Amino acid sequence: MNWTHDPTRLALLAGLALCYALVCLAPWRQARGKRAAARAASAALALDQRGDPPWLVAYASQTGNAELLAEQTAATLRLAGIGVRLATLDQVTRDDLQRSERILFLVSTYGEGDPPDNAAVFASRVLAGAPAPSGLSLPHLHYAVLALGDHDYQQFCGFGRTLDTWLAAHGAAPLFARIEVDRSAEAPIAAWRQQLSHLAGTSDAPDWSGPGFTDWRLAARHLLNGGSAGAPLYHLELEPAAGALPDWQSGDLVQVAAPSEPDRPREYSIASLPQDGRVHLLVRLHRHPDGSAGLVSGWLTGTAAVGSSLPLRLRPHRRFRLEDNAQRPLILIGNGSGIAGLRGHLKARVLAGQRDNWLVFGERNAGADSHYHAEIAAWQASGHLPRLDMVFSRDQPQREYVQDRLRHHAALLADWVGRGAALYVCGSLSGMASGVDQALEAVLGRPALDALAAAGRYRRDVY
Numbered sequence: 001m002n003w004t005h006d007p008t009r010l011a012l013l014a015g016l017a018l019c020y021a022l023v024c025l026a027p028w029r030q031a032r033g034k035r036a037a038a039r040a041a042s043a044a045l046a047l048d049q050r051g052d053p054p055w056l057v058a059y060a061s062q063t064g065n066a067e068l069l070a071e072q073t074a075a076t077l078r079l080a081g082i083g084v085r086l087a088t089l090d091q092v093t094r095d096d097l098q099r100s101e102r103i104l105f106l107v108s109t110y111g112e113g114d115p116p117d118n119a120a121v122f123a124s125r126v127l128a129g130a131p132a133p134s135g136l137s138l139p140h141l142h143y144a145v146l147a148l149g150d151h152d153y154q155q156f157c158g159f160g161r162t163l164d165t166w167l168a169a170h171g172a173a174p175l176f177a178r179i180e181v182d183r184s185a186e187a188p189i190a191a192w193r194q195q196l197s198h199l200a201g202t203s204d205a206p207d208w209s210g211p212g213f214t215d216w217r218l219a220a221r222h223l224l225n226g227g228s229a230g231a232p233l234y235h236l237e238l239e240p241a242a243g244a245l246p247d248w249q250s251g252d253l254v255q256v257a258a259p260s261e262p263d264r265p266r267e268y269s270i271a272s273l274p275q276d277g278r279v280h281l282l283v284r285l286h287r288h289p290d291g292s293a294g295l296v297s298g299w300l301t302g303t304a305a306v307g308s309s310l311p312l313r314l315r316p317h318r319r320f321r322l323e324d325n326a327q328r329p330l331i332l333i334g335n336g337s338g339i340a341g342l343r344g345h346l347k348a349r350v351l352a353g354q355r356d357n358w359l360v361f362g363e364r365n366a367g368a369d370s371h372y373h374a375e376i377a378a379w380q381a382s383g384h385l386p387r388l389d390m391v392f393s394r395d396q397p398q399r400e401y402v403q404d405r406l407r408h409h410a411a412l413l414a415d416w417v418g419r420g421a422a423l424y425v426c427g428s429l430s431g432m433a434s435g436v437d438q439a440l441e442a443v444l445g446r447p448a449l450d451a452l453a454a455a456g457r458y459r460r461d462v463y
């Protein structure tokens with residue numbers, strides 16, 4: 001009998017062949033896994049002839065979106081065995097531009113088309129003099145730009161566009177056309193990932209999805225500034241609708257998504273510590289020019305009922321955390337709802353027994369706008385707040401703001417910075433933070449202020 005006509009034998013033979021194939025493939029599969037791991041490990045060591053990793057991933061980020069995408073970009077390249085240096089744009093020198101062959105830029109835009117804080121020095125030292133300062137020619141450089149922004153601003157992706165134009169004007173060659181991301185939209189980020197996989201020659205990519213929104217219960221809300229000349233400011237307390245309270249650090253943010261605009265969450269600075277048992281926020285009711293309430297602030301301060309639940313997620317805000325500054329003297333500067341981020345830090349300092357704190361805080365009238373005055377008075381009494389400057393702009397004929405008070409205390413400010421102090425600024429970008437920046441420049445000098453920023457001793461949560 002021809003055994004190839006016996007179905008039982010055929011099945012047996014097929015089974016044996018499959019087992020044999022699996023046995024043979026097992027070492028190959030193992031080796032493949034090991035090779036991938038080895039590629040990733042050696043990526044960290046892969047250097048070019050000058051001793052640098054061959055790819056540079058440079059980011060400019062204020063609240064962390066571009067930073068996270070840059071980390072994910074670097075991780076994807078490393079997984080493909082490519083050596084990568086990850087740096088803020090301020091850490092990138094003209095020399096880096098002249099020597100590098102491949103740079104991926106991930107940059108957001110602030111102010112009105114301005115660079116984020118960790119690209120300000122790069123913008124003034126490298127980009128200034130655009131379009132073509134003499135002596136810089138980059139024909140060897142291949143680059144790509146992922147620009148983050150928000151279409152509501154006039155200068156959409158302004159800084160990313162400026163950077164791209166500048167690079168092209170200096171002879172650098174784009175690896176692919178600039179990709180622009182409107183409010184963290186998913187499609188352009190997917191396009192960036194696809195280009196990256198193509199460049200790296202890999203389909204392996206680590207998970208890029210961030211933590212999702214979960215339901216939180218609005219546990220308490222009260223008005224902080226009844227009778228104020230300013231817009232209503234509310235203290236809110238939130239707790240997870242289910243499960244344990246997650247961890248965070250002072251300086252971190254939350255994002256709240258309104259049901260009517262879930263794809264465009266708003267950021268709020270956390271004003272409490274996990275030890276408080278709840279997330280505290282300070283939300284100012286925003287009004288549009290036509291008098292209607294801001295979408296999310298109107299909802300949080302009015303429409304949303306106490307006891308109802310809302311979608312929220314915590315966002316690490318590394319650029320505003322205490323980190324290495326935990327042991328330094330701290331100068332906390334802010335106005336209005338900016339007391340939120342400063343209160344978080346003060347609470348952390350009190351908990352750590354750190355007494356070297358100076359708060360410079362501005363509002364309109366002492367009568368209506370002394371937010372958290374009992375708490376602040378208690379910190380003064382316990383010695384945790386040895387210097388306090390409450391600056392009420394409208395309580396005297398001559399208007400006075402925090403930046404004026406800083407200039408007034410120039411010698412003391414210089415002395416604190418000389419003793420190693422770090423500066424934290426929280427609140428409005430246009431009214432306060434730019435004035436404070438100018439006052440600090442007047443007292444300390446721009447080079448010293450830039451050096452403080454580069455060392456992480458000048459940090460801002462401004463909006």
Ligand SMILES: Cc1cc2nc3c(=O)[nH]c(=O)nc-3n(C[C@H](O)[C@H](O)[C@H](O)COP(=O)(O)OP(=O)(O)OC[C@H]3O[C@@H](n4cnc5c(N)ncnc54)[C@H](O)[C@@H]3O)c2cc1C
Pocket residue numbers: 063152253266267268269270282283284285286287288289290293294295296297298337338340341461462463
């Ligand atoms: C890092 C960071 C931290 C922040 N921390 C705080 C905080 O601690 N406390 C706080 O109160 N806020 C904070 N904010 C601001 C907050 O995120 C929101 O921007 C603010 O609450 C306004 O949002 P809204 O939805 O109420 O207003 P929106 O409805 O978004 O209105 C805001 C602006 O959008 C435009 N706009 C939108 N719709 C219209 C319309 N129909 N007509 C005219 N103009 C329109 C206008 O320019 C308007 O001024 C922070 C922001 C950032 C980036």
Ligand SMILES: Cc1cc2nc3c(=O)[nH]c(=O)nc-3n(C[C@H](O)[C@H](O)[C@H](O)COP(=O)(O)O)c2cc1C
Pocket residue numbers: 060061062063064065066067108109110111112113114116148149150151153154155156157158183184429462463
């Ligand atoms: C105060 C402020 C100013 C902004 N200015 C602009 C702007 O001029 N143009 C723009 O496209 N986006 C602007 N944005 C939007 C940010 O670029 C966008 O939210 C981006 O995702 C932030 O990324 P990051 O977290 O890396 O800083 C601004 C955002 C804030 C809070």
